[in-house]
Amino acid sequence: xxxxxxxxxxxxxxxxxxxxxxxxVDSQVTMMFWYRQQPGQxxxxxxxxxxxxxxxxxxxxxxxxxxxxxxxxxxSTLTVSNMSPEDSSIYLCSVExxxxxxxxxxxxxxxxxx
Amino acid sequence: xxxxxxxxxxxxxxxxxxxxxxxxxxxSASDYFIWYKQESGKGPxxxxxxxxxxxxxxxxxxxxxLNKTVKHLSLQIAATQPGDSAVYFxxxxxxxxxxxxxxxxxxxxxxxxxHP
Numbered sequence: 001x002x003x004x005x006x007x008x009x010x011x012x013x014x015x016x017x018x019x020x021x022x023x024x025v026d027s028q029v030t031m032m033f034w035y036r037q038q039p040g041q042x043x044x045x046x047x048x049x050x051x052x053x054x055x056x057x058x059x060x061x062x063x064x065x066x067x068x069x070x071x072x073x074x075x076s077t078l079t080v081s082n083m084s085p086e087d088s089s090i091y092l093c094s095v096e097x098x099x100x101x102x103x104x105x106x107x108x109x110x111x112x113x114x
Numbered sequence: 115x116x117x118x119x120x121x122x123x124x125x126x127x128x129x130x131x132x133x134x135x136x137x138x139x140x141x142s143a144s145d146y147f148i149w150y151k152q153e154s155g156k157g158p159x160x161x162x163x164x165x166x167x168x169x170x171x172x173x174x175x176x177x178x179x180l181n182k183t184v185k186h187l188s189l190q191i192a193a194t195q196p197g198d199s200a201v202y203f204x205x206x207x208x209x210x211x212x213x214x215x216x217x218x219x220x221x222x223x224x225x226x227x228x229h230p
Binding site: 004040045048102108 | 122148150156157158159160163203205217218219220221222223
């Protein structure tokens with residue numbers, strides 16, 4: 001399995017500001033994903049981040065709100081823009097071990113927006 | 115920690131008992147299924163997976179059963195231990211190995227509490 005780290009692990013932010021979350025993997029991977037887990041809820045896929053191309057967003061998520069970068073095969077960032085209290089969630093990155101294989105998750109970033 | 119107790123179904127068992135966690139999935143085209151364990155303050159941890167060409171798969175103390183007829187998935191944990199206490203999620207992936215890489219759809223989750 002891959003070792004995945006995220007920064008920051010948690011943050012408290014003011015509404016209207018933006019936060020960039022980093023995801024680092026210890027090996028090169030093709031597919032990286034960003035999920036949101038709202039309080040007491042399950043995980044919802046935000047977007048798929050491929051190196052060298054634009055991220056693919058799921059229904060209900062847009063690039064202006066959640067811009068994603070994928071500069072190389074071991075790193076990605078997710079920005080939560082113009083935050084509101086409704087953005088308070090856990091944000092998780094994951095990587096796919098192989099084509100159509102299981103995904104491994106990072107520890108998550110716990111975001112509270114006041 | 116997260117307020118996971120407000121919305122999720124719960125299962126309470128005694129240490130040493132066997133646990134069965136159930137999941138109904140929605141997409142008949144799903145061909146790959148995964149169970150994850152999420153402890154408080156951590157990301158989901160892979161437990162076991164199964165492909166649609168199988169109906170049973172066993173790991174260490176865990177067994178996953180797949181019934182495609184009724185779109186039902188279950189996770190059995192043998193000799194449950196206090197360290198098994200966590201939230202358990204099933205996830206499905208349609209067209210695994212095709213073009214829909216990584217489009218996991220997660221179930222609502224079940225809180226498992228193991229009493230010593």
